Amino acid sequence: MTALRCLVLLSGHGSNLATMIAARDSGRLPLDICAVISNRSTAPGLDIARQADIPAIFVDPANHPDRQDYDRQLSRLIQEWQPGLIVLAGFMRILSAELVNSYPGRMINLHPSLLPKYTGLDTYNRALTAGDSHYGASIHFVTPELDAGALISQAVLAIEPGDSADIMADRLQPIEHQLLVASLELFSQHTVELIDDMLHIDGKLHEKPLPLATDGHLALTSGLDQRSQSE
Ligand code: GRF
Numbered sequence: 001m002t003a004l005r006c007l008v009l010l011s012g013h014g015s016n017l018a019t020m021i022a023a024r025d026s027g028r029l030p031l032d033i034c035a036v037i038s039n040r041s042t043a044p045g046l047d048i049a050r051q052a053d054i055p056a057i058f059v060d061p062a063n064h065p066d067r068q069d070y071d072r073q074l075s076r077l078i079q080e081w082q083p084g085l086i087v088l089a090g091f092m093r094i095l096s097a098e099l100v101n102s103y104p105g106r107m108i109n110l111h112p113s114l115l116p117k118y119t120g121l122d123t124y125n126r127a128l129t130a131g132d133s134h135y136g137a138s139i140h141f142v143t144p145e146l147d148a149g150a151l152i153s154q155a156v157l158a159i160e161p162g163d164s165a166d167i168m169a170d171r172l173q174p175i176e177h178q179l180l181v182a183s184l185e186l187f188s189q190h191t192v193e194l195i196d197d198m199l200h201i202d203g204k205l206h207e208k209p210l211p212l213a214t215d216g217h218l219a220l221t222s223g224l225d226q227r228s229q230s231e
Contacts, residue, residue, distance in 0.1 A: 038059070039070075121148035153212060
């Protein structure tokens with residue numbers, strides 16, 4: 001099986017990057033993590049990359065007059081590495097439409113909410129304030145509109161009595177890691193495409209995100225074509 005060549009963009013701790021490296025090293029996933037790029041020089045995720053001998057690059061926003069200029073530099077770097085997939089793992093910057101549109105169906109983001117609920121920041125408190133019974137994490141294709149691209153996968157957790165945003169984040173983190181690995185596994189084993197802004201797996205339309213099953217894999221329920229044939 002050919003390795004899935006991934007480039008990771010991050011701004012923070014890099015626990016998701018560490019999980020990707022572990023999945024690669026354990027042999028669970030055929031991953032080639034070609035480079036890690038950050039907009040923060042102090043992001044611990046850069047150190048995690050360096051320790052794993054993965055090229056770690058800081059692109060300083062202060063050296064660029066505006067977002068377009070910064071993103072053009074990002075684009076140049078990304079092109080050098082020729083990734084098959086760009087993984088936004090805690091990358092806390094909005095990307096320009098020009099950059100995003102250069103990688104249709106090849107850029108994914110991990111977001112800590114059950115999208116389409118709670119795009120943007122402070123997702124846990126917003127779920128608490130709304131009195132939601134559940135929360136979770138989503139992986140979606142990146143499109144120019146923030147956190148609005150077609151959903152690929154989701155993990156759902158219950159909100160428990162007495163929960164705070166911190167407690168919810170701690171409980172979600174290992175599940176997010178599982179969701180990311182399972183989603184990368186999907187990309188490595190299937191043809192995953194964004195066609196007409198919708199998720200297609202092996203050519204079949206999936207209108208809903210794939211749920212994370214208890215075995216740590218995505219439940220690849222049949223797509224619309226198959227369902228309509230059996231009805
Ligand atoms: C994750 O919680 C993810 O949902 C959000 O940013 C966080 C990244 O965590 N987009 P880490 O830097 O991978 O530890």
